[in-house]
Amino acid sequence: MNRLGSATSPYLLQHKDNPVAWQEWGEEAFAEARRRDVPVLLSVGYAACHWCHVMAHESFEDPDVAAVLNSGFVSIKVDREERPDVDAVYMTATTAMTGQGGWPMTCFLTPDGEPFFCGTYYPRAQFLQLLGAVREAWTTRRDQVDATGANVARALGQMARAASPDALDEDALDGAVAALSEDFDPVHGGFGGAPKFPPSPVLEFLLRHHARTGDDDALRMVEATCEAMARGGMYDQLAGGFARYSVDARWIVPHFEKMLYDNAQLLRVYLHLHRATGSALAERVVRETADFLLRDLGTPQGAFASSLDADAAGVEGLTYVWKPAQLAEVLGPDDGARAAELLSVTDLGTFERGSSTLQLRREPEDRAWWADVRERLLTARAERPQPGRDDKVVTSWNGLTIAALAEAGVLLQEPAYLDAARACAEFVLATHLVDGRLRRASRDGVVGAAAGVADDHGNLAEGLLALHQATGEPRWLEAAGDLLETALTHFADGAGGFFDVADDAERLVTRPKDPSDNVEPSGQSSLGGALLTYSALTGSSRHREAAESALAAAGAIARAAPRFAGWSLAVAEAAAAGPLQVAVVGDDDAAAELAALARASTSPGLVVAVGPPDAPGVPLLADRPLVRGGAAAYVCRGFVCDLPVTTAPDLAAQLGTGSRETAS
Template identity: 40%
Template sequence: MSEDSRTGIDPLRSDSQPNRLYEEKSPYLLQHAYNPVDWYPWGEEAFEAAVREDKPIFLSVGYSTCHWCHVMAHESFEDPDVARLLNRSFICIKVDREERPDIDQIYMAAAIAVSGRGGWPLTVIMTPDKKPFFAATYIPKKGHLGLMGLMELIPHIKEMWDNDRESLLASAEIIVDHLRGRQRGRASKRQGEGQGGPAEDAFQGSLFDSSLLSRGYSALSSIYDPENGGFGTAPKFPTPHHILFLLRCWRRTGNALPLKMAKSTLQGMRMGGIYDHVGFGFHRYSTDAEWFVPHFEKMLYDQALLAMAYTEAYQATGEEEYARTVREILEYILRDMTSPLGGFYSAEDADSEGVEGKFYTWSAEELKESLGEEDFSLLIRLFDVHEGGNFEQGRNILRQRSGFADAAAALKIPDEELYRRAMEMRSRLFAARERRVHPLKDDKILTDWNGLMIAALARAAGALQDPDLALAASRGADFLLEVMQTADGRLMHRYREGADIPANLDDYAFLIWGLIELYEAVFDAKYLDAALRLNEVLEKHFWDGEEGGFFFTADDGEKLLLRKKEYYDGALPSGNSIALLNLLRLSHLTGLQSFEEMAARLVRSALPLISAQPLGYSMHLCALDYALGPVYDIALAGSLEDRGMKEMLAAIRGRFLPNKALLLASGSDISRLAPFARELVPVKGKAAAYVCLDHICQLPVTGAAELIDLLEKFENKT
């Protein structure tokens, strides 16, 4: 078949005529542009057609790098028989869940309510007024083992719509009442907690104390896998915010067990098949408990959050392996996932040439051809390669069975020599792999995921003292602020052939996080200023003035079935947990109490949920750890070119100080944003550090040794 020049996808319709999705920008929707299904994008045209033709809506939600979305597409949506049934019975709508997470959240909640499970592809059948009466995930073309396939389900739904519509409408009302009642129930529970006292009470024990953090740690440790690292059984997800929380538990309590759990998990993932040992970066998750066989797609948000976790582990332990992992993850991002415009692409597919993992796996013969017999023998020892394959169809997934130090001792090779040889082999394998057919790259740029990557790059730039990473973070932030922001200061969610789709809570919260991290990395006041301005927009259009917390969608956005407010930290931290952390940090950076007061109200709105099940709120617990303090407020006065200043910055950034606010008290811009900075000046011509711990300030110090002594004195007290 010929390839369509616009979509890059083979036309699958026999008449080669595209459907309505052809005019869309989403790579996922464009994958379906030549389906025989008469797809509509989400919009009024589709719902008006449903009313006019008196048909229910068949809603299919997925994303471009979703393996099972591809399976369902090939089995059903490209099949003329299924398409005829769908077109005759429904108005069919396709949604990219990465572009419209607001829609996805609502109907995923419906699927979980109906079936007890969620995931993608998400299949929902609903009335023309958007009320769902059926929801499921992947559905095969034909039924088996007592389960309906699409060929049986579609006629069944059509028959009920034509002859027993009242039953379907009644089911829709029950589901909608459940979804709305769940939202109201949360609000009622929060109302029962009362409004509390002034902001400082929220963070001095009146609403919570460190026992909540202890409960969160106990819940997490109860599902910890001591043999392989990680949490739960198969499938096993990275969930980097669990690691961030464990590192804070270790620092707060001095208990070695949280650190051991974090290190074991990070090591297991780094050595396992979930890590791409040839091209770097992490795959989405492991299908087994050992981190061996991954689901091969790569997501931008995973790289960002994992880079953050490995950066903090490096700061906490000083172990070079963590720093190396950070560098490799970010090498992958800057090499393969960075737009010439400065933004970062969304994902890479698991499949190539129609086979999941084909790009990433190796036969023994392919490895020998690339490396030669001698290095192939070494590869077997280092990466668990088998002549007959360690995976399906005689292919191998590379994974380390032991660290380089242990392998070097067993092989009687110096560590440095073994690592050098391993990297040479990696380079040759990478060159060979580059000649293969690459998986699809989803090249849309999402504001929220870009915010996470900017935060990761900025944090790593400081910890690794790498200005190139700071430059990459700055380019990404500049792109978002210049291209993804409207004249009135509002953000757009998606960039592909232009910026569009109004931003949601995560876009604002994650980008503000990135801007705060970037300010602390480069001390350009424009980034702190931008963070403050975006936070104003967030408060104006997303804040729930009655119950506290942030809604996912803006008050002037599209009217959907309901306006959700999400606190749960899933694969991604919730926008509310990051917004809470942002408010606390902005309060310390600017000295403005109003941020802390809003943070206290946000805590009150979320606390009943966190208290009931702390395991699902690990990023919230990180923010609460910051709220409980102690917080290091560090203001530097002097020139960044001053040698003493550079040494003090290296001392600060080399330490694991998760609860800190770092400010450069120089220039009129920062004095406008943080008025207290006007009083902070160098001491006797030397760069100085002004350090306060929980509002108790010390005399300024003028050298790295003095600063380290002061920080260590504070740490010993806490």
């Protein structure tokens, strides 16, 4: 009997009517496998995964395939976004066995959870052959199967051991920029060839490196990549927001799903690019992406859903692509032809069946005309089949979103963004914290059973610290400190880094630990960044030392493969530049002006505290009096403070050059 009907994951619920007797991950399923003495089929995917849908339609909805699975296997379905710990363990095994990974992930396990064969997508005929071969090996070569599983489990444990610490010093940071420059695509932006994923953590590192050192090569790579992504088909030119990746090297044809974690990080990258350069394109992308998040991914509870599907009505990209005749039908012949030329929609097409993704290779000369066209096309597009939405609320990704919206709210002076960040933080803390411990996800306001992992703690703490700096409210600083204390107590590996799961979490065949950053920060680097920011806001040397140890634990991978250590490198830039602490006391317009100027600083080590003198719960404001009864700013570098200033020019001078006259 299929047992997914009571699942909270939208991905699992997509499979609740399959004839396969799916079970959720848990001891009950493995106990049944031991009782029946059969292998376990583990299928891992996520709701927006195109090839997961394909394999489901081809195989898991097929009665003949289901009959084979139900008679000879215990079948477990896992949402990788809900159980990243399970996904991490078996993706490592899959990559080790096959040389590549991806979803859907298909693994065969012993009843003790040890993997003995792993792969990804299999067409129906090949999958049936594989099931037969696994059953044959299980019944006739059982000793070999068990030995393989034990050897793989042993190897996974060895891979998770801590690497030797290697400090991310000035040479390492400069070397990372040089290595990235060699891998940079000077024609189309981005790194490497197709497919191209948005390298958000790497772009943040390069922005911070430029801010700290003035390295124009680092900024050039960011500007070229951000413009190419924003003008290509990977960016939704009508509704805002980025697709997950581009299948080509020119950013023209995306894999159409939109992920919360991508859009939150890219919003922050473009915001910081706008702050550094004044780019109008970057500001437009920030506003459109923030509006997309609020409009299309916001949940009734105030948080943010995980993703929009790549498919609509079973067809990938159906919602988003256009033909010239379709533009003319909506806009009329003249405007349709004009829009087709502007948006690179041709008779030949750039996508399937003569359709085209929309590109915006130049800014429209007539802004009013373009605004009208965009609105009309959006209205027509809304009448098409729409992609499904995975409305699961993931702690980690909502933390990334809180940080991005909080910063966008204050830097762009958009209260709606800041209000959204605050509402999201309130919901996550009220719902996802259960008995003082963080859970991974919720849906429709009901929290799931899966425990929070390291990046849940790190990214949520990062978001709360950004919200504290944006609002001056001490409750967010306190909540972040509690999360970091939990991480230091339950996730530390004893060698300076962090495991992905807590010491009291469910036991898997190995305790996963991956320090590498890919499309989002790893648990280790996210915790390192939050620890560093918290130390600057509170003056805690213990948290600073923990942050530096986490960075050193990622040093080897950062030196060898900087594309897979982007957030660790970004945090290392903050460590090298900071802390630069700016405390603004006062609550009038003068204080607001000083705070806005402080937040405009591009220093990677910057933290800002704003509020009345000696505000409870805000350490940076302690013993900072008003000056002559008015607002004042105190600038400190490395815990050595300049004299307080009361005017914007004086603060700008301190932030730009740093007065060497210090106060006790």
